Amino acid sequence: MRILVQKFGGTSVANLECMLKVREKVSAALDKGYKLVVVLSAMSGETNRLIDMAQKWSPRPDPAEMDVLLATGEQTSVALFSMLLKDKGIKARSLLGYQIPIQTDKSFGKARILDIDTDRLEQMLSRFDVLVAAGFQGCDCEQRITTLGRGGSDTSAVALAAALKAEMCEIYTDVDGVYTTDPNICSRARKIPKIAYDEMLEMASMGAKVLQIRSVEFAKKYNVPIHVRSTFSDEPGTLVIQEDETMESAMVSGIAYDKDQARITLVDVYDEPGIAARVFEPIAAANIVVDMIVQNPSREGRTDMTFTVPKSSLEDTLAIIEKIKTDIGARDILADPNVAKVSVIGVGMRNHSGVAAIAFSALKNENINIMIISTSEIKISCLIEEKYTELAVRTLHEAFGLDK
């Protein structure tokens, strides 16, 4: 039994016309001899409508009941789409989270998948040619409805593909793949035919919002090949797969950027064991995500410590720092909301030296000052002045030969 999982997002099922396009994709796959699991999101706008409704009803809606409410969005999609399939004589049925079941923990609104009943799914695939599964939803051990958090339908699709050992998990969306960088700021951005899970994780976390990051982690863990492609064309998109030999040839796969950064520098804090914990524990306790952190070498028992937080968290972070300022001995606190992070990403850089040097020199040639550098095995990130973001992206894109 050749099994294919196809996932269609909200814009792909927004109305009857869109759903008819989706039916064509499904029919084409059936013609190729596949059995299909089709995972659908709520029709675009529907989830927001339900959230607005709940907020009218309750200032802080009960999370468990919120999930019961939100789950109606995907339920509507799968019922309507199954009608379309059956009208065409296709053996199909809808499946809600609890019917599969997709077993999750009890974290309403952001549940984690614990288990999927593969036997039951395979049994149903022997009776039906297409199972139309509601994305985003599961159920806890008491059969209460849970949801997986925003964008959770990607995760549903990958998890179902993993459970069924599907040949491929196709994620259909309104863009036609993953690009070397944001085409809106770099006209020479190109579609990437193949990208490794790790690279995709770095790209996704930077705001290349094609795939939910959790779904990529899941795909990596279970080695599920993902094909990100457009509902509205037949062109191949981007394969997100395990790193392979052919990928090594490319040193760098893409350039990402993130403008949602604010920089804080603590000037001349004590350089002693435990000082970092004293700074970052209260920040973490306030649920503020710190991204880059650098500490300069010590001068006379004092050091400068610089880190970045999301722009929206800057005020809160400064308030926390103010309270511990004397405790950590900071002589001054500098804050700058006008910064951005540009990143060079590629699994190839593991085997190539000099990637950092190329990046730094390219930025230097444009007189772009680097405030912070942070590196991982497959990524080099630089914090720069926000106004240079676009220029920096285009410069790096060209410097690593991604233009051609």
Next chain:
Amino acid sequence: MRILVQKFGGTSVANLECMLKVREKVSAALDKGYKLVVVLSAMSGETNRLIDMAQKWSPRPDPAEMDVLLATGEQTSVALFSMLLKDKGIKARSLLGYQIPIQTDKSFGKARILDIDTDRLEQMLSRFDVLVAAGFQGCDCEQRITTLGRGGSDTSAVALAAALKAEMCEIYTDVDGVYTTDPNICSRARKIPKIAYDEMLEMASMGAKVLQIRSVEFAKKYNVPIHVRSTFSDEPGTLVIQEDETMESAMVSGIAYDKDQARITLVDVYDEPGIAARVFEPIAAANIVVDMIVQNPSREGRTDMTFTVPKSSLEDTLAIIEKIKTDIGARDILADPNVAKVSVIGVGMRNHSGVAAIAFSALKNENINIMIISTSEIKISCLIEEKYTELAVRTLHEAFGLDK
């Protein structure tokens, strides 16, 4: 554990304001020491919206998927209402059909209830003070969603009350009870404080559309007392209960009418065994519901046969009759769509003679001609010219002392 079931229809949960009124009713019952099962319908207009949507998607929507779609209506109601309860610190949770579960057969769109898991419900009632159950829905043995047909929420409520042996099943609606007749045509109609199941069945089938007929049958079978009352007042409404001694004092409880009748007379058909079957079998096969039937005594081997069908079925019925006309020997076929049925209903007439005589003479005094008479143990129905309907209802209402 004192258990109360309260059911609120679509107009009672139409919006936030209405739901807040419903919460008051629930709070008042909690204050009296009850554990509650609250059964909700979809917000008014929602079911029609979903049906319209499905019909846009498919000329004949798949019944199973239609139920998946329709079930979102009640799901939305119970989620939102549970939020309201929890905001007030009430221990509550929503329950969908499959979570209770309300086990049904596989007749999608018009499923019959087979079983309700009482143990599970009782367990949940020990943990929660209010269970907010989605009306109208159940699930089949494969956990597929089913719905009970229009107005099915009444049946859900009565079935849950029966399963839990609840003290009372309160049906809240936008009218304040069952009336001796339609107040729109008889200003002297009065609210009936108590009515027997059998009387209610006769009233309901005549278009006193306060309670779904199936729910009354269910209540009668399991002896569930029903209290029909208004969401928007605190006045007691009408108790629908088993016939008791106190009821016998009233000879007649109410006057019903039905304008959706058309009369057909087959003139001079053969009076021989099997002739009725030859007439009514093809009509039944066409799913046409025949109501009253009378046959006059035979004259020279010939007889007249008169019966009524819904006005909308008149043309179809005549077409069927036309085909068998020579076969049954009918010399003529007369049809009249301008007829109505008025009925006098009361369990008391079992023990009182002369009810029919009073009815006939009252109608005669107004010069209203009776075309057909049909009687049951607790009902006398007369077919009359449609234009006299209102006059006949008022006349009978007064003749049986219901005005005072």
